[in-house]
Amino acid sequence: MFDKANQYAQKFRESIPSEQRLGAAAAAWSVGAARQDELERKNDGEEENKQSQTAIQKKIPNFVFAAFGEEIVSRLRQLQFDEMTLGTLGSEANNFKDKVWHPDEKYPIEIRASHHPRGHERHASRLVFVQDTNGEYKEYASLEPRTGQLPIGTQALANIIPGETYTANATIAVPGKPEVNFTIREIGKFAYAGQTFNAESVKLEIGTKSVPSQTVKIKLDGKTLGELDADSIKQLQPFNLVKDGQPFNLKLKTISDKENLGFVLAESPNGNLLRINNIGQYDYKGQTFNDENYRKLTLEVSQTQVKDAVFLNGQPLGVLFFKKDKAALKELGALQPGKLTQVQATLQSNFSTTVLKVDPQSIKYPEVWTKESQAFDTQTLNQEQQLLLEKTAPILTKIKERPTILFASPEDKMQGMTQMAVDNHKVEAVTKWLTQKNIALTQMPPEDFPLETKKGLAVFNLVNSTIPEEVSTAMTKKFGAVIESLQEYQDVVRSLPNRPESLQPSQPFPQVEQQTSPNPPASATQEAHSPSVTIEELRNWYNNAHNLGKPDEYKKRIVEIGNDFKAGAPLSEKAIAAMQKDNQDLHNISRLTEMAQRIGMVWGQPAQDGFTMVRGKVYDLAYNGDRKDLVIAQKDGEVVFRLESGRVQINQVTPQVLQAFEQANNQAQAVLAKSKVQETEIQQ
Numbered sequence: 001m002f003d004k005a006n007q008y009a010q011k012f013r014e015s016i017p018s019e020q021r022l023g024a025a026a027a028a029w030s031v032g033a034a035r036q037d038e039l040e041r042k043n044d045g046e047e048e049n050k051q052s053q054t055a056i057q058k059k060i061p062n063f064v065f066a067a068f069g070e071e072i073v074s075r076l077r078q079l080q081f082d083e084m085t086l087g088t089l090g091s092e093a094n095n096f097k098d099k100v101w102h103p104d105e106k107y108p109i110e111i112r113a114s115h116h117p118r119g120h121e122r123h124a125s126r127l128v129f130v131q132d133t134n135g136e137y138k139e140y141a142s143l144e145p146r147t148g149q150l151p152i153g154t155q156a157l158a159n160i161i162p163g164e165t166y167t168a169n170a171t172i173a174v175p176g177k178p179e180v181n182f183t184i185r186e187i188g189k190f191a192y193a194g195q196t197f198n199a200e201s202v203k204l205e206i207g208t209k210s211v212p213s214q215t216v217k218i219k220l221d222g223k224t225l226g227e228l229d230a231d232s233i234k235q236l237q238p239f240n241l242v243k244d245g246q247p248f249n250l251k252l253k254t255i256s257d258k259e260n261l262g263f264v265l266a267e268s269p270n271g272n273l274l275r276i277n278n279i280g281q282y283d284y285k286g287q288t289f290n291d292e293n294y295r296k297l298t299l300e301v302s303q304t305q306v307k308d309a310v311f312l313n314g315q316p317l318g319v320l321f322f323k324k325d326k327a328a329l330k331e332l333g334a335l336q337p338g339k340l341t342q343v344q345a346t347l348q349s350n351f352s353t354t355v356l357k358v359d360p361q362s363i364k365y366p367e368v369w370t371k372e373s374q375a376f377d378t379q380t381l382n383q384e385q386q387l388l389l390e391k392t393a394p395i396l397t398k399i400k401e402r403p404t405i406l407f408a409s410p411e412d413k414m415q416g417m418t419q420m421a422v423d424n425h426k427v428e429a430v431t432k433w434l435t436q437k438n439i440a441l442t443q444m445p446p447e448d449f450p451l452e453t454k455k456g457l458a459v460f461n462l463v464n465s466t467i468p469e470e471v472s473t474a475m476t477k478k479f480g481a482v483i484e485s486l487q488e489y490q491d492v493v494r495s496l497p498n499r500p501e502s503l504q505p506s507q508p509f510p511q512v513e514q515q516t517s518p519n520p521p522a523s524a525t526q527e528a529h530s531p532s533v534t535i536e537e538l539r540n541w542y543n544n545a546h547n548l549g550k551p552d553e554y555k556k557r558i559v560e561i562g563n564d565f566k567a568g569a570p571l572s573e574k575a576i577a578a579m580q581k582d583n584q585d586l587h588n589i590s591r592l593t594e595m596a597q598r599i600g601m602v603w604g605q606p607a608q609d610g611f612t613m614v615r616g617k618v619y620d621l622a623y624n625g626d627r628k629d630l631v632i633a634q635k636d637g638e639v640v641f642r643l644e645s646g647r648v649q650i651n652q653v654t655p656q657v658l659q660a661f662e663q664a665n666n667q668a669q670a671v672l673a674k675s676k677v678q679e680t681e682i683q684q
Contacts (some may be wrong), residue, residue: 009066025068032061079360081148085163086128086141086354088121095138096130100198106157106359110137111150113375126152128356130160141354152375153366156358163353164188168197168318170204170310170345172332180332182325184310184318187349189214191315197347204347205311205340206329210304212316216242217300218266218276223283225252225297226264229275236274244301250274252289264289266297308335401425402456402496404479407489414672415598416464416625418482421493424458431460438628438646440466440593451490456499463597465625533571533579538562541579544586549648588653592641595665596623596630602668618660632657 016024065072088094093116101107108131116122122142126149129137143149150156166188172180187193190212216228228236236242250266262280265273279285308320320326320335329335334343402423412419422430427443434441440463446453467475476482483489542558561575571579596614600623604612611624619640623630628646632653633639640657642650 006066009063013067021068022071022074025064025071028064028068029061032064079358079363082358082360083148084150084356084358085144085147086356087144087352088125088142089351089354091121091141093120093122093139094141095132096140101160101162101354103159103161106159106362107131108137109140109156109158109356109358111143111152111154113152113370114142126150143356144353150358150363151365152370152372153368155364157362158359159357161355161357162196162349162351163355164194165196165349165351167350169348169350171348172334172343172345174332177332180328180334182320182329183322183350185321186214187318190318192312192317197349199346199348202312202345202347203342204317204345205314205342206309206320206334207311207340208306208308208335208337209311209340210306211309211319213302213305215302215305217282217302218248219298219300220284220295224300225284226262226276226279226282228299229263229277232274232276235272242299242301244299246299246301248274248297248299249294250297251291251294252276253291254279254288257286257288269294311340402499405457405489405492406475406479406482407486408482408484409486410484411672413484415601418462418464418467420460420462421452421457422460424453424456424499427458430458434460434462437468437471438466439463439471440590440628442590442594451493454498455493455496457493457496463594463625465597466628533565533576535562535566537579538565541582544582547647548582548585548589548651550582585651585653588658589641589643589648589651592632592653592658592661593623593630593643595661595668596621596632597625598668598672599661599664602671616664619657 013021089097110129110131112127112129114120114122114125114127116125125142125145127142128140130140131137166185168184168187170182170184172182174180214230216233218225218228233242248266248268250268253265253267254262255265256262257280262278264276264279266276267273308326310317310320320329326335332343334341402421404423405421407419407421408417420430424446431441431443442461444459444461446458449457449459452459483492538558538561542555542562545555545558561571565571599621600612600614603616604614607613607622609624610626611622611629614621617635619632619634621630621632628643630641630643631639632641639650640652640654642648
C-alpha cells in the first residue's frame with residue numbers, strides 16, 4: 001500500500017504541466033498542512049462531529065513531499081525574502097540616528113533577540129545590529145512583525161536603503177526673523193512620490209491652490225456613500241475603470257459603522273472586493289448594509305481640490321496639515337489664498353521605515369538555532385499578541401461577531417428563566433447593560449456549555465420576572481423570538497463557525513452567579529497583594545457596598561482607598577479582605593434570591609401587592625419579583641434578611657441559612673423535574 005501511495009503521488013505530479021507544478025505544490029500544502037488555529041483547540045468529543053478526541057490528528061504534509069519534493073527543494077536553494085522592513089527608527093535604542101547610509105555599500109549585520117524589558121517598543125522583537133567602524137556590533141532597528149524573518153544569530157552583509165517617503169520637514173530662514181519649521185504631508189500622492197530630499201536648499205511655492213484630487217467618491221442612488229480606498233483605486237486603474245460616472249454592480253456589507261473608521265466591503269459579480277471608507281461622513285451615515293442582491297453604484301472622480309499646498313518647480317509636492325504650521329506661514333506672508341508665494345527652504349525627507357536588502361550569498365546561519373520560545377518568554381509573547389488583538393478588536397468583533405440567541409426550554413419557562421447566548425467578546429458590555437436594567441442574571445461556566453464556548457458564545461440565565469416588558473420587547477425585536485425547541489437552538493449554534501483559539505478572550509469568564517455586580521467574588525485563596533486588583537474592581541466594590549446597604553462612612557472610606565491606589569499606594573490586607581467579603585456577600589445574596597424564587601414557584605402562595613409567600617419549617621419568606629423585594633424571617637418573626645427595591649436593608653445571612661435554602665432549592669428542583677416528566681408522559 002505504501003508503494004501504491006508513492007506511485008500515485010508520482011502519477012499525480014506527472015499529470016501536471018511542469019510550469020504549473022510550483023503552484024500545485026503550494027495548493028497541496030495548503031490542503032495537507034494543518035493551520036495553527038486548528039491545532040490549538042482539540043475536539044471535545046461532541047456528537048456533532050461524530051468522532052472521538054482520539055480521531056483528531058494533525059495534518060501531516062507527507063503527500064506534498066512525495067509528489068513535489070523537487071519543487072520544495074528548489075525553494076531552498078536561495079533566500080526567498082531578501083528585503084526586510086525595519087521599524088522603530090526613532091527609538092532611543094537606535095545607535096545610528098545620524099548615520100547616512102550609502103545605498104550601494106554593504107554593511108555587516110547580525111540578528112539578535114531583543115534584550116529590552118516589557119513595555120519597551122522593541123520588547124520581544126528581532127533586532128538588527130550593525131557593525132560600526134571599530135568592528136563592534138551596535139543596535140540599529142527592529143524587524144517589523146510582518147516582514148521576512150531570519151533566525152536569531154544570523155550574520156550577513158546587507159544594503160540599508162531608506163523606505164518610502166510620506167512626509168518632509170521644511171525650514172525657512174528669513175534674516176531678522178525666527179526660523180519657521182513646517183511639515184509637508186502626502187508627498188507620496190503627488191509629483192515627487194518616491195523622491196528623497198537630504199537637507200537640500202530648494203525654492204518652494206506655497207499657497208491655497210488647486211491640486212490634483214486623490215479622492216474618488218462612490219455614489220448610491222445619487223447620494224454619496226463614501227470614498228474608495230487607495231488600494232482599491234490601484235486595482236481599478238489598470239483596467240481604466242477610475243472614471244467619473246463609471247458604473248458598478250456591487251453587493252455591500254458593512255464591516256465597521258464607526259463615524260471616523262467606518263467602512264464597507266463591496267463585492268462584484270466575479271468575486272472581486274472593493275473597500276469604501278469614511279461612510280460615517282456622508283449621506284448614508286448610520287446605515288448598515290448586508291446585501292444579498294447587487295446594487296448599481298457609480299464613481300465620482302474630481303479632477304482638482306483646493307488645499308493649502310506646497311509646490312516645487314511648478315509641480316505639487318505635498319499639502320499642509322497642522323494648524324500651527326499654517327499659522328506660522330501666514331504670519332510670514334507665505335500662505336495666501338489663490339496665490340503662490342516663493343520661499344527659499346531646506347528640505348529633509350522623513351522616513352518611518354528602512355529596507356534591509358540582504359546578500360543571500362553572505363548569509364551565515366547560527367550553528368545552534370535559538371527557538372523563539374527560548375529567546376522570548378512565551379507568556380510575554382502571548383501578552384504582545386493580546387495587545388495586537390486589542391488594537392484590532394473593533395474590526396475583529398465586526399468580522400467575527402456572533403449573533404445573540406434567546407432560548408427557553410419548557411423547564412426553563414416553568415422556572416421563569418430565559419437563556420441568552422451572546423458573543424463572548426461582549427460579556428462585559430452585556431453584563432453592564434443587563435445590570436443597568438436591573439435584570440437578575442447568572443453567567444454560566446464555559447465548561448458547562450462546551451458547544452457554545454467553542455463557537456465563541458457565552459451563556460447567561462435571566463430571571464424573567466426581573467425583565468421589564470419594554471426591555472423584553474426590545475430584546476426579541478433585536479435578537480429574534482425566544483427559541484423553544486432544543487433541537488432548533490442547537491442547530492443554530494452548530495451553524496456558527498468555530499472561533500479560533502487566538503480570537504477567544506484571553507481572560508477566563510467568571511465561574512459564579514452574578515446579579516447586580518459584573519465582577520465575580522474574589523477567591524478566598526487570592527493573595528493579599530494580588531496584582532490583578534484594578535481601579536475598575538474598586539469602583540465595583542463601591543457599587544457592591546452601596547447595594548449591600550453599607551453606611552456612608554464605609555463607602556467614603558472606599559473612595560479614599562481608591563484615591564490612594566490611583567496615587568500608587570498598594571491595597572492593605574484589610575482592604576482586600578473587606579472587598580472580598582463584600583463581593584462574597586453580594587454573591588450569596590444573588591444565590592439566595594435565585595433560590596427563593598424557585599422555592600416560591602413550587603410552594604409559594606399568592607399574597608397582597610403581588611407578593612408570593614412561603615411558610616417553611618424553619619424560615620418564612622415573601623418576595624415580589626417585579627419590585628425586587630425579598631424578606632426572610634425565622635418562625636419567631638426575627639428578620640434575617642430584607643431586600644427592598646434591589647438594595648439590602650437587613651443582612652444576617654449565615655452559612656446555616658444558605659445551607660437550609662440550598663436543601664429546599666434541591667427539593668424544589670426535584671419537584672420541577674418530576675413535573676416535567678409527568679407533563680411529557682401526558683403529551684405522549
